[in-house]
Amino acid sequence: MAPCAFKGTLGPREVTEALSAGIRRALPEAALLQCPVSDGGDGLLEAVLPPEALRERVQVTGPLGMPVAGDLGWLDHETAIFESATACGIALLRPNELDPLRTTTRGVGELIWEAVERGATTVVVGLGGSATVDGGAGAGRGLGWTLLDGHGEPLEEGGGPLAQLADVNRGWALDAQVIALHDVSTPLIGSDGAAPVFGPQKGAGPAALRLLERGLERLAEVMARHGRPELATLPGSGAAGGLGAGLAFFAKAQLTPGAEWLLSRVGFDAALARADFVVTGEGSFDRTSLVGKASGEVMRRAQAARKKVAVVAGTVAGLIGVHAVDGEGKVLDVAGIAALGERVTREAFGLPPA
Numbered sequence: 128m129a130p131c132a133f134k135g136t137l138g139p140r141e142v143t144e145a146l147s148a149g150i151r152r153a154l155p156e157a158a159l160l161q162c163p164v165s166d167g168g169d170g171l172l173e174a175v176l177p178p179e180a181l182r183e184r185v186q187v188t189g190p191l192g193m194p195v196a197g198d199l200g201w202l203d204h205e206t207a208i209f210e211s212a213t214a215c216g217i218a219l220l221r222p223n224e225l226d227p228l229r230t231t232t233r234g235v236g237e238l239i240w241e242a243v244e245r246g247a248t249t250v251v252v253g254l255g256g257s258a259t260v261d262g263g264a265g266a267g268r269g270l271g272w273t274l275l276d277g278h279g280e281p282l283e284e285g286g287g288p289l290a291q292l293a294d295v296n297r298g299w300a301l302d303a304q305v306i307a308l309h310d311v312s313t314p315l316i317g318s319d320g321a322a323p324v325f326g327p328q329k330g331a332g333p334a335a336l337r338l339l340e341r342g343l344e345r346l347a348e349v350m351a352r353h354g355r356p357e358l359a360t361l362p363g364s365g366a367a368g369g370l371g372a373g374l375a376f377f378a379k380a381q382l383t384p385g386a387e388w389l390l391s392r393v394g395f396d397a398a399l400a401r402a403d404f405v406v407t408g409e410g411s412f413d414r415t416s417l418v419g420k421a422s423g424e425v426m427r428r429a430q431a432a433r434k435k436v437a438v439v440a441g442t443v444a445g446l447i448g449v450h451a452v453d454g455e456g457k458v459l460d461v462a463g464i465a466a467l468g469e470r471v472t473r474e475a476f477g478l479p480p481a
């Protein structure tokens with residue numbers, strides 16, 4: 128069992144336990160290998176940290192400037208890990224508060240700095256679920272950078288003011304490696320860039336989208352002048368509303384596909400080699416799940432290893448040739464996921480329905 132979180136309802140470990148219960152009803156004698164996964168977004172800490180791992184609550188700037196409690200985890204005494212959404216996530220705001228012209232990633236930079244102050248030499252940041260399209264400009268501010276307009280005055284927070292960006296002043300020296308885990312290959316700018324792809328889901332209308340696009344284009348121009356022209360189109364640079372590019376520029380982060388990093392970290396391939404049947408899933412599984420998402424990467428590796436593989440999800444859409452069952456769009460609880468786990472297992476092994 129290697130599922131992601133069912134966003135907004137159950138974390139990856141809870142989903143794994145529910146699937147286990149259902150599969151055991153179909154195959155009571157089966158040996159079950161539990162491997163909850165994430166691609167850098169929702170459920171990253173739960174998937175990668177053992178229960179006894181240290182986790183700290185650190186106060187940082189939230190997406191609209193009010194303090195929030197960021198969740199900082201530790202893989203070991205020198206490696207910190209957190210989800211960017213804990214500081215700038217869309218889940219931190221009410222629907223009527225969504226406004227990517229104003230929301231900021233400043234808390235992400237502050238969390239990185241706090242991790243380094245606590246002794247981290249490596250900081251892993253999961254990108255995903257942000258309420259922002261500020262290109263990581265706020266994260267830069269959280270690391271001591273200053274963003275200036277054409278008059279040499281500091282810009283205000285948010286994606287809107289970026290359209291007036293003229294230059295940046297360097298921040299503090301960061302004595303740590305930053306690894307930014309992305310779940311999408313979206314670039315920073317262009318027709319398939321961060322603003323048009325992510326802006327609408329974060330509350331941007333047509334006029335706001337045009338302003339956000341101009342802002343990210345200005346940011347890309349400034350980054351190019353400072354020696355990083357590739358960040359405009361680098362895969363993953365547009366993740367989390369451009370936070371990927373921002374961390375690569377302001378923190379010299381290494382942009383890394385989150386699913387590949389996590390599956391390597393948890394020893395997925397070794398578990399796969401021992402398996403006869405693989406079950407993955409997430410809240411909504413569609414064609415986008417096959418491009419960078421952890422559930423899609425699980426499916427790809429299982430198919431390459433010629434294993435039986437199936438998907439359990441709240442909704443499955445637009446897929447052909449995939450063994451999948453879903454909850455017909457309903458919000459699934461533990462019992463619902465267990466029932467689907469039993470059903471998909473019976474179907475996979477040709478067993479009679481329950």
